[in-house]
Amino acid sequence: MLVKTFSSAVHGIEATSITVEVHISTGTKYYIVGLPDNAIKESWQRIESAISTIGFRMPRQKIVVNLAPADIRKEGSAYDLSMAVGILAASGQMPDRLLSDYLILGELSLNGEIQPIKGALPVAIQAQKDGFKGIMLPEVNAREAAAVQHIDVLPVNNLKEIVSFLSEEETIAPLRLDIEQEFLNHINDYEVDFADVKGQENIKRALEIAAAGGHNVILIGPPGAGKTMLAKRLPTILPPLTLDESIETTKIHSVAGQLREQSALMTIRPFRAPHHTISDVALVGGGSHPQPGEISLAHNGVLFLDELPEFKRSVLEVMRQPLESRSITISRARLxxxxxxxxxxxxxxxxxxxxxxxxxxKECICGSAVVQRYLSKISGPLLDRIDLHVEVTPVEFNELASNRISENSKSIRARVITARKAQEARFITSRAIHCNAQMGTKTVRDVCNIHEDGKRLLQNAMERLNLSARAYDRILKVARTIADMEGAAHIANHHIAEAIHFRSLDRENWAG
Incomplete structure (x- = not known):
């Protein structure tokens, strides 16, 4: 007897519906075809044990399971459940009338319980597109899948529940979420705030500019000056995620298995801080079965690289292309x-x-050659992609001991949002540009017009400070952001002067 059930394969952050065909005939062996990986090939023992545990029998006949389309590689253990249901239906132990309505995913334990899967959100999105009535998956992943509207998400805990439901002996209530309310309830769930930071007003100003224009930042200063503390608070002043951004970000973390259990959507911007021993594959993504790296897990959020010169040169250099294109393509022989x-x-x-x-x-014990060699670990091309260079100085005792309350993140974020709205209006006709930091050279020339006085100011600064040519566009972008923060239609001299202040480390003899 031939029976079809349905599952799903995830590649990148997109899913493809998979037809699981189960045929039982005369014979004794079991076969799985359709490019399964080892996890799928090993599923027979899990399936047989689970079926026996819930009181059914594993057929002692020839069983052929085909995962179609057969030219797409299938990975992981999420096919256990759909194969087990297919075997039970093909052997006549349960009806198959409802199988075409539902997409079924889950890893089986030996006792029939169902383990969590990765990629529930993209799977649910694709199931809705393909017209399935519902999706059956582990209860742990149900809230994540329920972010997709107009499809029944049925949370299940064991194989027995599924068999009873498909045999129409019991019912399973679909999980319903008001996704917009869920999103709004947790949109400000940050544990840190800029109000915690004493002093460092110039650094806060730099980070506010960075947030307003989407600019990359490098903080240079001695240990204990507050660099890490300030960096961790940057997401709290970025504009809140939109619902579309939240879904896109959640898909990436879902595929990587990074979502917390019982999570529905990621409602705050991600903050990723990998250790400096990270490999280039872990940073940008990859592996024999490509997985998203830290730069993708930081999508729509912040990637923080502490102790930048301690990262391997090759690791830093692989970031250059993604910083410009804002995407990463991982190519392997077959995909x-x-x-x-x-x-x-x-x-x-x-x-x-x-x-x-x-x-x-404090006195430095490093020789000038040692300092230069240390700074030179940061290449010129990478530095070229960082708009703001900020020197961080230690906080004085009087400021640390002061009872003065610092400005909180909510107030700073309000100004950032106002500046971002001005940029959205400016770039409304461009799909590739959403903030000033994303402007290309041609757009900079069109948008960042300055008067002759401003040109002279910029020329003098570049000559006196020995700024490299690569600093020119960066200064104009930052100046445009500062003007947006003030609501100014044109870039004034003081906007340029402040932007120059944040490029003072970009000298021709500094770094690469």
Whole structure:
């Protein structure tokens, strides 16, 4: 007897519906075809044990399971459930009338219980597109899948529940979520706030500019100056995620298995801070079965690289292309996967190995050649993609001990949102540009017009500070953002002057 059930395969952040065909005939062996991986090939023992445990029998006949389309590689253990149901139906132990209405996913335990899966959200989205009435999946993943409207999400805990439901002996209540309310209830669930930071007003100003224009930032200063503390608070002043951004971000974390149990949507911008020992594959994504890396997990959020010179040179260099294209393509012999990677980069570093070069009080023990070699670990092309260079100085005791309440993230975020709205209106006809940091050279020339006085100011600064040519566009972009924050239609001289202040480290003898 031939029976069809339905499952799903995830590639990148998109899913493809898979037909699981089960045929039982005279014979003794079991076969799985359709490019299964080892996890699927090993499923027979799990399926047989689960079927026996819930009181049914595993047929002692020839069983052929085909995963169609057969030219798409199938990975993981999420096919266990659909294969088990197909075997029970094909052997006449349960009816098959409802099988075409539901997409079924889950990993089986030996006792018939169902384990969590990865990629529930993209699977549910594709199931809705393909016209399925519902999707049956582990209860742990149900809230995530319920973010998709107009499809029944049936949470299940064991194989017995599914058999009873498909035999129409019991019912399973679909999980319903008011996704917009769910999203709004948790949109500000940050554990940190800029009000926690004492002093450092100039650094807060720099980060506000960065958030307003989507600019990348590098913080340079001695240990204990507050670089990490400030960086962790950057997401709290970025504009809240839109519902579309939230769904896209959730899909990436779902595929990577990074979502918390019982989560529905990611409602706050991600903040990723990988250790400096990370490999290039872990950073940008990849592997024999490509998975998203840290730059994709930071999509629509912040990627924080602390102790930047300690990262391997090859790791930093692989970021150059994603920083420009805001996506990453991972190519293998049999497939190519695209992951989005639109993130803000914030990097932090000491000015030298000991950390006290140019410190106002402590003496640096590094020689000039050692300092230069340390700074030169950051290549010119990578530095070229960072708009704001900010020197962080230690906080004085009087500021630390002060009872003065600092401005909170909510107030700063309000100004950032106002500036972003001005940019959205400016770039409304462009699908590729959403903020000033994403402008190309041609757009910079069109948007960032400055008067002759401003040109002279910029020329003098570049000559006196020995700024490299790559700093020119960056200064104009930052100046445009500062003007947007003030609601100014045109870039004034003081906007350019402040932008130049944040490029003072971009000298021709600094780094690459």
């Amino acid at each position: 190519s996967v695209d992951y989005p990677a639109s993130f803000m980069l914030i990097a932090a570093m000491n000015p030298c190995p000991c950390g006290y070069y140019n410190h106002p009080e």
